[in-house]
Amino acid sequence: MFARKMKKMKMKAMSPERRKRFSTVSDEEVAALYTPADLEGHDFLKEVGFPGVYPYTRGIHPSMYRSRLWTMRQFSGFGSAENTNARYHYLLSQGQTGLSVAFHFPTLMGYDSDNPRARGEVGMCGVAVDSLRDMEILFQGIPLDSITTSMTINAPSAILLAMYIAVAEQQGVSSRKIGGTIQNDILKEYIAQHSWIFPPEPSMRIITDILAYCSDKVPKWNTISISGYHIREAGSTAVQELAFTIADGIAYVRAGIEAGIPVDKFAPRLSFFFNAHMDFFEEIAKYRAARRMWAKIMRERFQAKDENSWKLRFHTQTAGVTLTAQQPINNVARVALQGLMAVLGGTQSLHTNSMDESLALPTEHAVTIALRTQQVLAEESGVANSVDPLGGSFLIEKMTNEMETKAMRYIRKIDELGGMVEAIKRGYPQREIIDASYHYQRLLEKGEKKIVGVNCHPSDEEIPIPILTIDKEVEQTQIARTREVRRKRNARRVASRIDALKDASLSRVNLMPVILDAVREYVTLGEICDAFRETMGTYTDPAMY
Amino acid sequence: MASATATKRSGRGKAKGGRKVRVMVGKPGLDGHDRGAKIIARALRDAGVEVIYTGLHQTPEMIVNAAVQEDVDAIGLSILSGAHNYLFPKVVELLKKKKMGRIVVFGGGIIPDGDIPGLRKKGVDRIFTPGTPLAEIVEYVHRRVRPRA
Numbered sequence: 069m070f071a072r073k074m075k076k077m078k079m080k081a082m083s084p085e086r087r088k089r090f091s092t093v094s095d096e097e098v099a100a101l102y103t104p105a106d107l108e109g110h111d112f113l114k115e116v117g118f119p120g121v122y123p124y125t126r127g128i129h130p131s132m133y134r135s136r137l138w139t140m141r142q143f144s145g146f147g148s149a150e151n152t153n154a155r156y157h158y159l160l161s162q163g164q165t166g167l168s169v170a171f172h173f174p175t176l177m178g179y180d181s182d183n184p185r186a187r188g189e190v191g192m193c194g195v196a197v198d199s200l201r202d203m204e205i206l207f208q209g210i211p212l213d214s215i216t217t218s219m220t221i222n223a224p225s226a227i228l229l230a231m232y233i234a235v236a237e238q239q240g241v242s243s244r245k246i247g248g249t250i251q252n253d254i255l256k257e258y259i260a261q262h263s264w265i266f267p268p269e270p271s272m273r274i275i276t277d278i279l280a281y282c283s284d285k286v287p288k289w290n291t292i293s294i295s296g297y298h299i300r301e302a303g304s305t306a307v308q309e310l311a312f313t314i315a316d317g318i319a320y321v322r323a324g325i326e327a328g329i330p331v332d333k334f335a336p337r338l339s340f341f342f343n344a345h346m347d348f349f350e351e352i353a354k355y356r357a358a359r360r361m362w363a364k365i366m367r368e369r370f371q372a373k374d375e376n377s378w379k380l381r382f383h384t385q386t387a388g389v390t391l392t393a394q395q396p397i398n399n400v401a402r403v404a405l406q407g408l409m410a411v412l413g414g415t416q417s418l419h420t421n422s423m424d425e426s427l428a429l430p431t432e433h434a435v436t437i438a439l440r441t442q443q444v445l446a447e448e449s450g451v452a453n454s455v456d457p458l459g460g461s462f463l464i465e466k467m468t469n470e471m472e473t474k475a476m477r478y479i480r481k482i483d484e485l486g487g488m489v490e491a492i493k494r495g496y497p498q499r500e501i502i503d504a505s506y507h508y509q510r511l512l513e514k515g516e517k518k519i520v521g522v523n524c525h526p527s528d529e530e531i532p533i534p535i536l537t538i539d540k541e542v543e544q545t546q547i548a549r550t551r552e553v554r555r556k557r558n559a560r561r562v563a564s565r566i567d568a569l570k571d572a573s574l575s576r577v578n579l580m581p582v583i584l585d586a587v588r589e590y591v592t593l594g595e596i597c598d599a600f601r602e603t604m605g606t607y608t609d610p611a612m613y
Numbered sequence: 614m615a616s617a618t619a620t621k622r623s624g625r626g627k628a629k630g631g632r633k634v635r636v637m638v639g640k641p642g643l644d645g646h647d648r649g650a651k652i653i654a655r656a657l658r659d660a661g662v663e664v665i666y667t668g669l670h671q672t673p674e675m676i677v678n679a680a681v682q683e684d685v686d687a688i689g690l691s692i693l694s695g696a697h698n699y700l701f702p703k704v705v706e707l708l709k710k711k712k713m714g715r716i717v718v719f720g721g722g723i724i725p726d727g728d729i730p731g732l733r734k735k736g737v738d739r740i741f742t743p744g745t746p747l748a749e750i751v752e753y754v755h756r757r758v759r760p761r762a
Contacts, residue, residue, distance in 0.1 A: 173644055262647065263643075393743040428695070509747065521744075609670065
């Protein structure tokens with residue numbers, strides 16, 4: 069009946085449209101109007117239902133932000149541990165509610181600052197952490213029993229977690245009490261972010277060791293932050309981001325179960341991390357679809373019984389890739405919109421990018437505006453007053469359904485390839501992303517997609533903004549500190565700890581206690597990684613394009 | 614799909630009897646941001662340039678050795694980690710040491726405007742900042758880079 073009426077409506081001459089085809093930033097076609105006809109056969113109660121109730125399409129908590137706002141967690145790290153510690157104290161004083169550590173590239177790649185491969189990179193893109201000494205300084209004056217910390221660390225995640233536990237011990241805080249997250253998502257490193265060290269199999273073993281260890285000893289820790297963020301930044305579509313992230317999650321759950329850990333013992337501590345890109349409704353649909361898909365997969369495919377295993381909790385970061393170097397102040401508007409998408413999508417925590425991140429790491433001024441943007445959303449806009457306020461919109465429900473259908477198609481394909489580890493070895497997700505990224509770039513060059521200040525509305529007069537520069541002395545100071553740490557420690561005990569690391573990595577014992585013993589003796593990150601490189605081998609870029 | 618050692622060849626754009634322009638797209642340093650490098654590799658390939666992509670996490674030495682071995686005419690470097698002030702000039706310096714100063718070095722990434730004059734002074738021919746149209750980079754390569762006779 070409605071459909072018939074619709075047809076009639078369409079017959080009526082509409083005004084000529086600006087374009088032949090309207091599509092999302094992922095180039096999915098969008099209709100002029102969504103109506104009940106788009107949701108025919110859709111079981112609202114079963115597929116959408118209520119927040120806090122399976123399949124959690126509307127959110128994982130019944131009252132969402134009415135009970136507790138999202139955690140405002142700005143990803144931050146630069147220069148030395150002292151520099152970053154000062155930034156953390158500043159952010160906490162400005163009302164931030166959690167910490168998020170950005171490590172510099174040598175740490176991400178398992179090199180100490182004095183390694184020749186670290187030249188020019190020390191403290192540039194994050195904070196330099198080589199040994200427990202640096203972590204002690206990084207968290208000086210920050211009570212680890214009340215502040216939660218997220219650490220963006222993957223290949224060497226076990227080492228940084230061990231250092232964090234060791235710092236907490238020094239503060240008299242037991243590992244049972246600390247809360248936080250390690251990203252620890254190596255699969256998306258092979259797919260998109262590319263901070264890897266070891267080949268996939270030993271990397272997955274490190275991860276299952278962490279799952280087993282934390283479920284016993286660090287019960288409040290989020291063991292993996294299964295990340296679509298970097299997949300999207302590498303140029304994927306929204307559907308690919310969703311599909312590959314969920315497929316990574318499936319691979320981790322499979323690995324945990326195969327390692328003999330009962331699913332409900334580790335699944336509740338898995339969390340997710342998504343991008344907030346530029347297409348408003350597509351992004352909100354993505355978050356809603358993600359929750360529904362994960363709930364179904366955990367309950368039906370993996371037979372999880374604990375409701376907490378079904379709930380997809382996620383962090384969101386606004387899309388760095390959408391920030392423009394041209395007219396950078398415009399980025400404040402982009403970030404505000406993206407933050408709004410994350411909140412309307414029911415995120416548990418949020419990082420809003422700073423306007424200057426297309427130019428350099430953010431200044432204190434820029435990061436404050438970014439944090440204030442979240443505070444405006446939370447305190448002024450009213451969007452946190454109702455749960456899933458867009459739920460029931462014909463457009464949002466239709467897009468959520470389509471997002472799920474298309475992502476499930478990818479997941480079936482990856483299952484056919486033997487799961488994500490196999491798919492990665494064949495370069496499948498990598499190739500899909502390169503194709504999508506090139507497709508978008510071509511649309512942009514043809515002017516079919518627009519970016520203000522880049523291919524439309526340029527400005528002759530650029531307003532310069534101040535940018536953060538990293539003190540050149542950081543490299544030398546950091547190298548000196550690490551060398552001093554090496555001089556002062558007990559050489560005999562260090563050597564025996566390194567031997568123990570190699571032995572453990574060749575056997576089947578859990579690596580976490582052995583790593584913890586090593587970091588307590590100030591064995592450095594680079595030394596631990598070198599030991600594992602020897603026994604586990606390394607991974608190199610297949611360099612496809 | 615191409616590997617680090619394989620070169621993508623397309624039949625277009627080749628001068629009669631002459632060889633095509635060969636460009637190495639390189640990712641020096643430890644950062645894993647390769648979206649831009651890969652897009653540029655494809656765009657140059659589609660414009661008839663022979664492209665060799667190094668893959669990630671290359672040292673300046675690795676890049677220069679590969680460039681000499683592959684007998685390239687230019688190297689396009691991409692860095693988004695902030696290490697450009699060390700890594701770009703290092704590549705130029707190593708090329709000069711090998712008497713391969715004829716190889717044009719250009720680059721791009723998150724490079725603050727203030728760093729560009731210093732990099733140019735150290736022999737980096739051109740820096741492209743975010744938002745540069747692909748056509749501009751392709752045009753630059755066609756104009757600036759000549760295949761060795």
